[in-house]
Amino acid sequence: MTPNRVIFFIFDSVHLLDLAGAVTVFYESGCCGKKYDMHYVSPYTNPGTSSGLGFTHVEPLSSVKVNKDDIVIVAGMEIEKWNRADDHLWIPWLQSAAATGATIASICTAAFALAAAGLLNGQNCTTHWAWTTALQQKYPLLKVIENKLFVQSGRIFTSAGIATGIDLALYLVEEQHGAAFARLVAEDMVVYIRRDGAEAQSSIYLQNRQHINHQIHQVQDYITKHLQHKITIGELAELVFISPRNLTRLFKSATGITIGQYIQLLRQEKAKHLLKTKQKIAWIAKECGFKSSAQLRKLVKEAND
Numbered sequence: 001m002t003p004n005r006v007i008f009f010i011f012d013s014v015h016l017l018d019l020a021g022a023v024t025v026f027y028e029s030g031c032c033g034k035k036y037d038m039h040y041v042s043p044y045t046n047p048g049t050s051s052g053l054g055f056t057h058v059e060p061l062s063s064v065k066v067n068k069d070d071i072v073i074v075a076g077m078e079i080e081k082w083n084r085a086d087d088h089l090w091i092p093w094l095q096s097a098a099a100t101g102a103t104i105a106s107i108c109t110a111a112f113a114l115a116a117a118g119l120l121n122g123q124n125c126t127t128h129w130a131w132t133t134a135l136q137q138k139y140p141l142l143k144v145i146e147n148k149l150f151v152q153s154g155r156i157f158t159s160a161g162i163a164t165g166i167d168l169a170l171y172l173v174e175e176q177h178g179a180a181f182a183r184l185v186a187e188d189m190v191v192y193i194r195r196d197g198a199e200a201q202s203s204i205y206l207q208n209r210q211h212i213n214h215q216i217h218q219v220q221d222y223i224t225k226h227l228q229h230k231i232t233i234g235e236l237a238e239l240v241f242i243s244p245r246n247l248t249r250l251f252k253s254a255t256g257i258t259i260g261q262y263i264q265l266l267r268q269e270k271a272k273h274l275l276k277t278k279q280k281i282a283w284i285a286k287e288c289g290f291k292s293s294a295q296l297r298k299l300v301k302e303a304n305d
Helices: 016-031 084-099 108-116 129-138 164-177 179-188 214-225 233-239 244-255 259-275 281-288 293-304
Strands: 004-009 036-042 071-074 103-107 150-153 156-159
Touching (some): 071 084, 071 164, 084 103, 084 108, 103 108, 108 156, 150 164, 156 164, 164 179, 214 233, 214 244, 214 259
Parallel strands (some): 004 071, 071 103, 103 156
Antiparallel strands (some): 150 156
């Protein structure tokens, strides 16, 4: 069977992690059993990175014809050094790629390139939080969504950049090979939570996870899925086969907060989302694991003060 093909489009002054994060996901997919045929293309012979490294053996755009089953990922670049005089070198190629029905994805500031090519007109999109206002102002036909990890509009994806390129790439792998396989790739990369585009860049679900303790990640995942129930330290300790005292110490060391504080923060976050759905307070309180509607109102009020 022919491997799926992913084509990485590289501008000069590309941001290294914007490119490397997504590249690593598809490379690790191959290591886990689902190989991708990866190509690197550029309108420039020897493009460089914003951090000073350079590339060789990059294919010219004219040598790669995109088909509908391909994934094209455009990595973010340093906007101040982006040479718009060269638009004619790459815009027709990118427009042609999109016209085939291929998946087109931008990471970080590469949303500006998709916008310049007209691919985002009338579409929802996003970019790094520092550039959302500038993107909207420069391209008023766009609908720039703030505080999202990535946004999908048909087969066009835009991400918030930097590490969120990893999240978007994992999502694309999941689309083709399923959630269980995407999780396997994430674990191989020591990424213990696959974030999706519905989660805000500042979501509490993404905080307090900047560690590599697998046992604590398991506990955090379990808490997230069982917020409607009473959660005891004893059952969490059994889950990861350590003593309650050890778990308490390890959790605080890894996350910076206690288990109780973490549970409360997650319940507040879930309640805020559910309150927007206009559901009854009593139902929301039960769904989030609060003892009563009054406790829910009090905790949400405290969080907003």
